[in-house]
Amino acid sequence: MEFRDLKKQYQIHKKEIDSAIQDVLLNANFIGGNRVEQLESELSKYTNVKHCVTCANGTDALQLALMAWNIGKGDAVFVPDFTFFSSGEVVPLLGATPVFVDIEEDTYNLSPASLEAAIQYVLERTNLKPKVVIAVDLFGQPADFNQIRLIADKYNLLILEDGAQGFGGKIGDKRACSFGDIATTSFFPAKPLGCYGDGGAIFTDNDEWADLLRSYCVHGKGTDKYDNVRIGMNSRLDTIQAAILLEKMKFFDKEIEMCNQVAEEYTRCLRGEARVPVVKVGMTSSWAQYTICFYNNKEREQAIKFLKRNDIPTAVYYRKPMHRQEAFKGSRVIELDYAVTEKICDCCLSLPMHPYLGMNSIREITDMILKKD
Ligand SMILES: *Cc1c(COP(=O)(O)O)cnc(C)c1O
Numbered sequence: 614m615e616f617r618d619l620k621k622q623y624q625i626h627k628k629e630i631d632s633a634i635q636d637v638l639l640n641a642n643f644i645g646g647n648r649v650e651q652l653e654s655e656l657s658k659y660t661n662v663k664h665c666v667t668c669a670n671g672t673d674a675l676q677l678a679l680m681a682w683n684i685g686k687g688d689a690v691f692v693p694d695f696t697f698f699s700s701g702e703v704v705p706l707l708g709a710t711p712v713f714v715d716i717e718e719d720t721y722n723l724s725p726a727s728l729e730a731a732i733q734y735v736l737e738r739t740n741l742k743p744k745v746v747i748a749v750d751l752f753g754q755p756a757d758f759n760q761i762r763l764i765a766d767k768y769n770l771l772i773l774e775d776g777a778q779g780f781g782g783k784i785g786d787k788r789a790c791s792f793g794d795i796a797t798t799s800f801f802p803a804k805p806l807g808c809y810g811d812g813g814a815i816f817t818d819n820d821e822w823a824d825l826l827r828s829y830c831v832h833g834k835g836t837d838k839y840d841n842v843r844i845g846m847n848s849r850l851d852t853i854q855a856a857i858l859l860e861k862m863k864f865f866d867k868e869i870e871m872c873n874q875v876a877e878e879y880t881r882c883l884r885g886e887a888r889v890p891v892v893k894v895g896m897t898s899s900w901a902q903y904t905i906c907f908y909n910n911k912e913r914e915q916a917i918k919f920l921k922r923n924d925i926p927t928a929v930y931y932r933k934p935m936h937r938q939e940a941f942k943g944s945r946v947i948e949l950d951y952a953v954t955e956k957i958c959d960c961c962l963s964l965p966m967h968p969y970l971g972m973n974s975i976r977e978i979t980d981m982i983l984k985k986d
Pocket residue numbers: 670671672673696697699700749775777778799800801811812813
């Protein structure tokens with residue numbers, strides 16, 4: 614059994630994907646070009662956001678967004694304590710200070726109440742300037758942007774939506790990557806919309822920021838690549854990856870629907886045995902992960918061992934809260950309350966999740982979990 618079955622997806626769509634790749638090889642145009650432009654326009658239409666700028670990966674996308682806002686020394690950037698390392702990594706990389714914020718127990722996403730407490734702490738006890746909140750669409754469900762927007766407006770913060778896991782999710786009929794002042798996503802193979810290598814994209818309605826992003830991702834270019842007006846990066850999406858993504862977008866919504874059916878069946882079988890993931894009313898998840906939470910650490914560890922013995926792959930996303938990562942020791946991390954994150958890190962477990970996980974496999978997995986002790 615596969616944790617995320619990318620082979621199956623390729624087998625089903627082999628003909629179209631092979632021919633899209635072949636096309637790029639025959640044209641021998643490997644960087645930029647018409648495929649990349651076409652993808653940006655499709656992604657912009659899909660999310661209903663004015664500008665889409667593709668780049669090399671989801672981490673660069675976050676960094677480029679903070680660069681466009683000129684974030685640096687003395688700035689506080691609020692980041693959920695429970696997320697992939699990248700969401701926080703880019704902050705000290707630019708000299709700013711990450712302030713980690715606890716999450717909501719039911720959705721695993723940033724807690725608006727804890728965000729407000731963290732902002733007040735920074736204002737009252739430090740010399741840092743609160744500038745940005747990086748709200749992550751964790752495991753596929755958009756963060757609570759209605760509440761987060763109210764707080765951001767109250768304290769004059771910009772919202773950077775990290776939609777690396779959330780692409781394809783929705784609040785009402787608005788899609789993920791349309792909620793932040795700038796939003797980013799990743800096309801890493803195992804993400805909801807994955808390519809065959811690294812890739813990323815940045816979204817914004819703001820013309821000025823879009824121009825800056827297009828400059829920063831190509832060596833700070835001015836009128837062209839050899840006219841350099843600022844220090845930037847080399848962060849571009851390969852043409853081959855764009856061609857693959859254009860094909861994959863054709864069946865992306867169908868795959869999300871299939872993931873939702875898988876999630877529904879998991880939840881039906883596991884309710885009562887563990888805490889099952891909650892999708893808030895009005896929200897749609899793209900199910901980057903299906904993550905349950907046991908009632909204590911011992912139960913979780915038992916389940917991992919038992920499932921492994923029976924050849925069922927699982928993963929712990931994430932074992933360590935951000936505020937306890939060694940790498941952040943140098944940049945000052947402010948001591949706030951992280952009780953929910955601590956508990957979730959001890960008890961969470963992500964189960965195999967992909968569109969092609971059949972009912973039989975789901976039953977096999979859930980039966981094992983029910984039998985674990
Ligand atoms: C995967 C991921 C990223 C980084 O994306 P890459 O393309 O691997 O650089 C950032 N944030 C979150 C929440 C992610 O899951």
